[in-house]
Amino acid sequence: MNKRRIYPQWFLFAPVALYVLFFLLPGLLGVFYAFTDWTVRSAGDVHFVGLQNFIDLFTSTNVHYAQGIVNTLRFTLISNIVKLIPALLLAVLLSENLRGRNVYRTILYMPSILPFLIIGLVFNSILTFNGLLNNILDAVGLENWQQKWLSDPNIVWGSIYAVDAWRGIGYVMTIFLAGINAIPRSYYEAAEIDGANFWQRLMHITLPMISGAITINLVFGITYGLKVFDIVYVLTNGGPGRATEVITTYSYQLYAQGKYAMSTAMNTILLVFTLVAGVFIVRMMAKREVQQ
């Protein structure tokens, strides 16, 4: 049968055109502008300056942009560890025939549908110094547990990871849970007869069988971590000082200051990180598709 006539190529036109125009083109233009002196005042008069913007970003002494890049990478790593491991254990627990597990799943997944902005505002009210958490600690006699959750540089990242985990664990868990539920029960029964304990079952049956769920969680976890903005912006706005700045918050600041080229240079660095992660992941997926 003539596939050309049944499945017309023009079905692709509109979505691909939108995708190219409003997604890829700005990305490419951004890479180009990263090598220019474009600012709010250039008014069309833009010059090529080579690597100057990148040199400025890495050598600037009054604002440590490089630290923002390090913060982003560290956030990507730690926030994923903090979410993936507890979520996996939780999914294993919930996968057993636990009464009420659907209710638990519904509740635990709920935070991940809420706007970050809202979560940020709510936790702002909970974590500020005169906020709910400190007041509750005071009320139950744990005054010395009180902390400046959002303004102590040594603690603030912990608060961000905690809020991020509050939002994300249910989501990660749900994906793990779907993977685990698809494993045939007979595997576990066989393992139990052989006397395998909890850890042995986890390492030798569960983990290898849920590689798909792990891949999905890593894809979304890594890209989310690299692109993180809202939660940091609303919880701390990069503070205290510049302790919690990340790539995207710096990029937004540079844009707001009218340093457009610097902002796109920052974004280009982010693009390179996601490109590396993306190539790696797409390769992995393509390989799996071939195997099927």
Add this chain to the structure above:
Amino acid sequence: MTVRSHSTNRNRRVLPWRRYLRTALTQLLCIILCLMVLIPFYLVIVNSFKTKGEAARMNAFLPTEWHFENYAEVVKKGKLVQGFLNSLLYAGGSSLIGVLLSAMAAFVLCRKRTRWNNFMFYFILCGLFFPVNYVTLIQVLNGFGINNTRLGLVLVYTATMVPFCVFVIRNFVLTVPVELDEAAVLDGVRPLGLFFRIAAPMLRPAMITCFLLQFMGVWSDFLTPLYIISSSKLWPMNLAVYNFFGKYQSYWNLVFADIMLTILPVVILYLIGQRQIISGMTSGAVKE
């Protein structure tokens, strides 16, 4: 062999005890975790009904007097009706167009696997990872004369959701038998009819899932309007809340009421559509 069977026997004897204890502990853990999720919601709700002074004290007690009028005040002061309608238009409009266009693309990409179409699939998939460059996006939108307009925002959202929707729906097309298409074509159905009358009904679960996820995603998005929307008339609810917070920072009762009204639509949508949302979110996790 004897040792092993011996140990299973012993396990079996201890099991009822241990199983009860384990179930109890697991239940306890789950309840604690659910409470940790729900407590912030509780705090927002109770504090949204307090007076300004009482809410500023930031505690978890019920209000001494219930001030329902806080909500009316927020709706008036916070540009919430306008924000709600804007958000509805952005989220509904872009999700509808985005899902429909992506489904058409995914259908062709999956059914006609030429070398070029395979390339296109991975080309579109790149969008799952790349960040949006907002500064140059504004340039592009200016070029089309649609920066700081509703149309511009809807088109941007539509463009950014194409990769995810194509990815999810294409996986789903694999499960729809090709014989259906062939029978329809033999009956003289044309391509558009084939898609809308034969394929789309079969793809409906995946399309509904994508629609719900993207709707909630756009509803929650904050960064895009922060960059490209400057006039307050075009603010989505999120931005209205943020600016409200900036202006009335010390009125936590009103901020909380504002938050309640903003999250209510997505929470309701989630509770109604959670089956589709979760099944769609996890479809990739199982299909290996």
